[in-house]
Amino acid sequence: MEILTANVLLIGRSAAGKSSLLNYLFGQEIERTGAGGACTGRGIFEHSFMVHERFRLRVSDTWGLEPDKAEEWEELILQDIRRHDAGRIADWYHTILYCINLNTARIEEFERGILRRLTAEGNHILVVLTHADCAGAAETTAAFRTLLLQDGIPADSIVPVCSVVRKTIGGTGGNQFGRELLLDRIREGLWERIVERAPGSARAEAEALIDRAEAACAAYAEKYITLFNMHSDRNYQKLNRICGEVLGRCLSDVQRCYEDRVTESVRFYLQLVNRGDPDGFSANTKERIEHAIPLNFRKNWEEKISENVRGILFSFVPGVNILFPRRLLQKNRARYVNRVRAVTRKMRASLPEAESRLRTSLEHLSV
Ligand SMILES: Nc1nc2c(ncn2[C@@H]2O[C@H](COP(=O)(O)OP(=O)(O)OP(=O)(O)O)[C@@H](O)[C@H]2O)c(=O)[nH]1
Ligand SMILES: [Mg+2]
Structure with a gap:
């Protein structure tokens, strides 16, 4: 039986919620997560899991992206794709999940620049709006969506997600959501790639x-x-x-x-x-x-x-x-x-x- 594998690159600023998203997708605690200071160290950390018996997700969690270390970060990505005998990101990664935290006030100019470049290089990008459970998430989602559309990210490629079970004051947990939609979008991306290639x-x-x-x-x-x-x-x-x-x-x-x-x-x-x-x-x-x-x-x-x-x-x-x-x-x-x-x-x-x-x-x- 043939197994399909989607190679997914998980990127975004520190504390955007990359590792939490990985854990949510995989349904278990794989990478350490946390607030206050960078959590995932310098590097690219590859993990695989079977979504179902014929579909494997191979996700690379990454070091948080910041403007002052953009060059070093880029070198890491280049090393990683060379390790996979690929020349460009799109040659190895079927999808890039670009995480943006809805708790932040705005999408920084340097992030928009990176997104535009990744799009121009022919990558399949999904923008994951994390912390979709936070207060004011709906308004921020709408504002971010407008900006992202201007930068050429299609509406379907923007997916709000809540990756963690939130403890409310009453003690009951708020639900996680967005996983199925995100997996669907990843599968669609794989198919588009076939049609394209x-x-x-x-x-x-x-x-x-x-x-x-x-x-x-x-x-x-x-x-x-x-x-x-x-x-x-x-x-x-x-x-x-x-x-x-x-x-x-x-x-x-x-x-x-x-x-x-x-x-x-x-x-x-x-x-x-x-x-x-x-x-x-x-x-x-x-x-x-x-x-x-x-x-x-x-x-x-x-x-x-x-x-x-x-x-x-x-x-x-x-x-x-x-x-x-x-x-x-x-x-x-x-x-x-x-x-x-x-x-x-x-x-x-x-x-x-x-x-x-x-x-x-x-x-x-x-x-
Ligand atoms: N409420 C809520 N909290 C989240 C969500 N996603 C992540 N968090 C919290 O945000 C903090 C940072 O999450 P991480 O997953 O460690 O972020 P990261 O992008 O991996 O950060 P680095 O490893 O430092 O680059 C943690 O305290 C998470 O519990 C979410 O969807 N909703
Ligand atoms: Mg992390």
């Missing part, structure tokens, strides 16, 4: 396949077109057959790499929407999947290009000229490779359409 990565794979087929055909042209047989029709027929097979195989591999992305993504999607429910997903979900994946995905794509493979390559007729054999040899090889390129150009030209089709298919599904 799958089409581009299918295309990169397809382009590499086409490059390889093109190089293989050029090598065959070099091998089969020689001084002694460059006027032989039979030789060209043989070459056509070999290159036709290479290009045909390339075509089906390219198709397969798009189809594999659809299959992978749908499997991933099902795991996300299923939430570990053994009875599986609802009829509604099934219907959405059927709609999202056009059944003619393969057919349209195949028809379009395979016509070109046959049409272009097989019409080749070699030029006849006996005067300058060496130059003619080069010319004939180059002409053959150009014919091959005319086919691969068509294949490449149809990739954007396949990519956007895959994107549309995935966008039809929503977690």
Whole structure:
């Protein structure tokens, strides 16, 4: 059974409530928390737990962020992502939880700057408004929301949370809240990432396949077109057959790499929407999947290009000229490779359409 893991980076100022949020998410006391002075030490502290049997949350609690130690803090984050063999935060962390304490009067300019930068770098950010149980939380939430929207944080990405059970004067505890909504948003973020990345990565794979087929055909042209047989029709027929097979195989591999992305993504999607429910997903979900994946995905794509493979390559007729054999040899090889390129150009030209089709298919599904 495959397990999905969401890597989550938990950041924010000291006493924003990062460690308390971690403990709340995990349902147990994992990191020490406390008021008065920095609590979590200098470093990044990774913890994992299973939200359900197929969904793991891997959360990194961090040293509190302050303007006077921003550089040191940034270096810590960089070291951490390098440790995970990633170049950018977004390459390792699926989501950043940026905690802001609703008990503070305002969002500092340096924090807004950091948020803007993290957004511009393509990170999926959720702003967690902690201490949502404090007096005046509703008004502060509204004011913070306005500012955050101005900075490009979508309304859905702002989640008020109360992470601790509060003792009231009467002795009864105020409830914690916000966990389920936050977990939902993290799952949605994972899905968005798939929708964002799958089409581009299918295309990169397809382009590499086409490059390889093109190089293989050029090598065959070099091998089969020689001084002694460059006027032989039979030789060209043989070459056509070999290159036709290479290009045909390339075509089906390219198709397969798009189809594999659809299959992978749908499997991933099902795991996300299923939430570990053994009875599986609802009829509604099934219907959405059927709609999202056009059944003619393969057919349209195949028809379009395979016509070109046959049409272009097989019409080749070699030029006849006996005067300058060496130059003619080069010319004939180059002409053959150009014919091959005319086919691969068509294949490449149809990739954007396949990519956007895959994107549309995935966008039809929503977690
Ligand atoms: N009422 C209330 N108190 C909270 C909430 N979240 C955190 N606290 C309290 O705020 C204080 C600071 O919380 P921490 O979780 O230690 O904050 P932190 O961001 O990890 O702080 P550093 O480790 O110093 O960076 C603690 O006393 C928590 O009990 C909340 O949602 N509501
Ligand atoms: Mg802490």
